[in-house]
């Protein structure tokens with residue numbers, strides 16, 4: 001049975017439709033991403049799953065329970081990363097983690113969690129004295145302190161520096177390896193591509209695609225780009241004649257070949273036949289950001 005089920009969720013605020021029609025399921029042990037531009041309805045969707053908002057229409061199930069009527073039970077089994085500014089400024093890190101641990105039947109070891117997240121030496125620091133990155137890491141610790149079966153993480157690494165971001169990704173993978181199902185809200189392509197087993201792309205309140213990161217990319221484009229600097233003048237027509245090549249551009253001394261399938265092999269074989277050597281050879285494949293643009297019409301931030 002899926003851990004999370006969302007069927008035809010609809011939610012409006014007054015006249016504003018925030019979620020028009022969202023459906024997806026998340027299986028046990030998955031890292032499932034919700035990816036979309038600003039205002040797409042991502043946070044509204046997860047707040048409905050957390051039981052914080054009541055859907056206008058649609059059916060929701062988390063661990064086989066109803067997020068609204070079974071909220072007390074779900075609070076024990078679902079960890080939620082709180083948004084900025086929802087914690088008491090004056091409480092110290094150690095007090096906050098102990099306080100949160102006390103809410104749960106089977107809490108994780110707070111000390112271990114703080115040291116995993118690099119916060120052990122800040123046990124006595126007040127929340128408001130922490131840096132943005134430290135506050136972010138504390139919010140992750142608090143989401144995990146109840147040993148949840150499901151963790152809902154909204155904008156997991158916003159505000160973290162690149163190293164802290166990579167450390168956090170490693171941590172989330174380790175948490176998943178212990179069997180925790182993770183629902184990750186993000187608008188950060190590299191994060192979604194690196195962490196998520198599957199992604200629902202949401203735009204203007206609707207799911208426009210659900211697939212693996214590679215599946216999303218393959219679904220919108222099979223384009224590959226080969227760039228190189230030829231060792232001798234080369235007629236682009238000699239490459240354009242290849243069935244794998246769609247078009248060739250000349251940029252300065254470089255040739256940029258757009259193609260599909262095994263275009264690299266086709267191009268290098270042709271160059272060998274012509275006695276031309278490819279300098280600075282690079283192959284680029286489409287990434288999740290290209291798929292995102294194709295699916296939503298928005299550029300990633």
Ligand SMILES: Nc1ncnc2c1ncn2[C@@H]1O[C@H](COP(=O)(O)OP(=O)(O)OP(=O)(O)O)[C@@H](O)[C@H]1O
Nearest residue numbers: 013016017018036037038039040041042043044045
């Ligand atoms: N409490 C509210 N009252 C009125 N409109 C709201 C409220 N909360 C969200 N909205 C609107 O609903 C739409 C969806 O918002 P939501 O926060 O769910 O999107 P999001 O995808 O999480 O965006 P972001 O990435 O910017 O957080 C937006 O147009 C937003 O302005």
